[in-house]
Amino acid sequence: MAAPAPLSTKSSVSPFARISPDPRRHKRVVLTPLGRFMRATKQEYPCRLIDISAGGAAISSPVDVELGEHVIALFDQFGGLEGQVTRIFDGGFAYRFSMTDHRREKLVATIMFLMNKHELPGIEGRRHDRIVPHNNVQTLNIGDGPSITCKIIDVSLSGANIETGARPALHTSVTLGQLRARVMRHHDTGIAIEFLDVQQAASLKR
Structure with a gap:
């Protein structure tokens, strides 16, 4: 009867498991706005x-x-x-x-x-990115609260500056007209919001 094969002394863990992943795994692009x-x-x-x-x-x-x-x-x-x-x-x-x-x-x-x-x-x-819509008076819903009237200072494909006396907390969900957004910052005359969905340029000029 053949003698049993000796147990291997080598680790079963792959050597690649000990290599730390590169933390910068995303390619960086130079853009300077x-x-x-x-x-x-x-x-x-x-x-x-x-x-x-x-x-x-x-x-x-x-x-x-x-x-x-x-x-x-x-x-x-x-x-x-x-x-x-x-x-x-x-x-x-x-x-x-x-x-x-x-x-x-x-x-x-x-x-x-x-x-x-x-x-x-x-x-x-x-200047090309931000526009003032023809109808700059709009309704703003803050969370589950009632609608309030606000004025759109300017708007882009990704968000808007709004003139309002309301100061909801940062990241509060709001609806500007029918556009879902969240509050990103406060400024002297109101708030800046970010749309949850990127808008079409034609719809912002209405």
Whole structure:
């Protein structure tokens, strides 16, 4: 009778299991529109996008932030992008997005659109992106509350600035006319909202 084969002393764990994945698994694209960002203190500052991917972005900032701090950056091209600061460098910071898979898919589509369009962001680009609709008086529903009348200051494919005395909490669900949205920031005359679905340009001019 043959002797039993000796037990192998090699680990059964694949060597690839010990290799840490590259945290920057999303390709970064250089796009440089101007925007604003809000810190955890609720203070807002101007900023400029340096590069962006489906997972995060690098931003130039006039102020220092803290590692792990929660921030929300707003750009006309992308709407509100929130997340946590993961890296600080001279003149800015990088942060990782916190968003649903559906929101991330929309972001990727927008990045690809801007890449293919070879858009040159800036002040002139913003003038084309934001418009004042012909009918700028609209109804606003906040959560399950009653409708209130508001004035649309300007609107883009991704969101709108609204003049209103109401100041619902950030991320509150609202409906502007028939458009579902959420509150992204407060400003002197009202609120800025982000649409849950990207709109068609023709419908915004009505």
